[in-house]
Amino acid sequence: MTISQEEFYRRCEAFVRRMMEHEPVLATEMGEHRHDHRLADYSRPALEGWKRELAEALAEFQGFDTSSFDLQARLDQVLMVQFVKSLQRSLERIRPHFRDPGLYLRECTDGAFLLLVREFAPLEERLESLLSRLRAVPEVLAQGKANVEPESVPLVWAQVALESAQRGLSFFTSIIPSAARGVPGLAPQVERASRRAAEAVEDYISFLREEVIPRAKGDFAVGRELFEEMLRQDHLLDISTEELLETGWRLFEETKAEMERVAGEIDPHKSAREILEEAKADHPSAGELLDVYRREMERVRRFVVERDIAAIPEGESLKVEPTPPFMWPFLPYAAYISPGPFERVQQGVFLVTPVDPDAPPEEREEKLRGHSYAKLPVTALHEAYPGHHLQLTYANTLPTLPPKLGSMLSSLFVEGWAFYCEELMEKLGYIAQPIQRLGRLSDQLWRAGRIILDVGLHTKGMGVEEAVDFLVREVGLERSNALAEVRWYTQAPTYPMSYLMGKLEILKLVEEYKRRHPQAPLREIHKAILSCGSIPPKLMRKRLFGDSDPGLETPG
Structure with missing residues (x-):
């Protein structure tokens, strides 16, 4: 499909916006605050819908004709293809929603924690979002109980989830109510919602102890093929x-x-x-x-x-x-x-x-x-x-x-x-x-x-x-x-x-830059590298050294 660079970047942003709708806590982490009041929907229909969207997104990004793109845009296209593949692999092959009971706890605790630790808005505004998320905790943990397949859970993951849940109780019973006292008008509601969230965590602890840990026999190892x-x-x-x-x-x-x-x-x-x-x-x-x-x-x-x-x-x-x-x-x-x-x-x-x-x-x-x-x-x-x-x-x-x-x-x-x-x-x-x-x-x-x-x-x-x-x-x-x-x-x-x-890959980049620019001061070398963004060093090498480096390809 032939599209302009501008349209390509619009498609990139559209995909990321959709991803953040599916992962509202990730959205908060990324600084997109339109979803701060929500936690993720882990119901089976929602997971299947996201699976379909990822397949469509991969086909779209792979299908773009990038011959008219500049080097930066071609690198960005490779990044997007590999990023979607990574999301797809996790959802379909690693299957954390069914194998990692800690995922549901992290959604709840991280979703609350980020709203407290990141001072991106007045406390009252963040507490209103927090209140909404706290009210969603019982549903998220109920979805976890419905999705988790105890026999597929590695024992070590179940043990980590149990310990995290036990420690997380004090977060809901003590830390959140204490933080909410800074806004007296919301404090009673936050405290009630936090107490109900703690009750849901206690129920999840019982689920882990009684149903998951005794049956947990999954293998955490991904194996050589998937690792490579x-x-x-x-x-x-x-x-x-x-x-x-x-x-x-x-x-x-x-x-x-x-x-x-x-x-x-x-x-x-x-x-x-x-x-x-x-x-x-x-x-x-x-x-x-x-x-x-x-x-x-x-x-x-x-x-x-x-x-x-x-x-x-x-x-x-x-x-x-x-x-x-x-x-x-x-x-x-x-x-x-x-x-x-x-x-x-x-x-x-x-x-x-x-x-x-x-x-x-x-x-x-x-x-x-x-x-x-x-x-x-x-x-x-x-x-x-x-x-x-x-x-x-x-x-x-x-x-x-x-x-x-x-x-x-x-x-x-x-x-x-x-x-x-x-x-x-x-x-x-x-x-x-x-x-x-x-x-x-x-x-x-x-x-x-x-x-x-x-x-x-x-x-x-x-x-x-x-x-x-x-x-x-x-x-x-x-x-x-x-x-x-x-x-x-x-x-x-x-x-x-x-x-x-x-580190070894970066040292190679630094030495190559010095070879090509013998008089370059350290600040210039670091500026060139940092200006590439958080990309794999193989793409960084192409970005820094251009056409003298081997051509781009999308890894299979």
């Missing part, structure tokens, strides 16, 4: 699982050797593991954890500006907040929530998981050891400046929509960029102390381990306990944090490998 399809179609990586695993092990061993070299500079009589274990004892107290992160964010931002490392988008801001209890099972340390591409105010949120005051003393200390001063600066630069926050807010300034959505297709560039920044900031002197350099390398060892476990869990029959033991024994994670990590790996095939593999 995701590598090829989502990340545009031409690599087999065997090659990926080999790369992971090579990087793992190289990083271990480099860690021992740096450890020798610190104390020649101790191993890297011993030094890092001792360094874990040097951490903030539970009460000062948030303030320490806030100060580090300010320091790293100043460093990026003063050293002219990259342009910081005008109008961006970042606030540091505690992770709500319902998200603790998934976020052992910290996480960044970016402003959506449609958000008028580009404010990111950096979540720091607090220490559970009700946990035993030894568990509280174990959590704090994961926030050691040896690692804290690395976490800050990775999540904030020049890492995720800078990159994603930069992408949100781009003129066309598809590059802003690229991170929903592939995590390769987004996670690779933040990880690339870690070594970059060491070379530039931000990570200056030997113990911090060792901490940075230990994070690289962790990311290499993620490649190994990503492949192992999904294509080699590796179990959860085996993977947890690997992270504790070989990487040095605390066991509770290792379990949270592995639980996530089981639900996100090909994502864990993207940190280190993405």
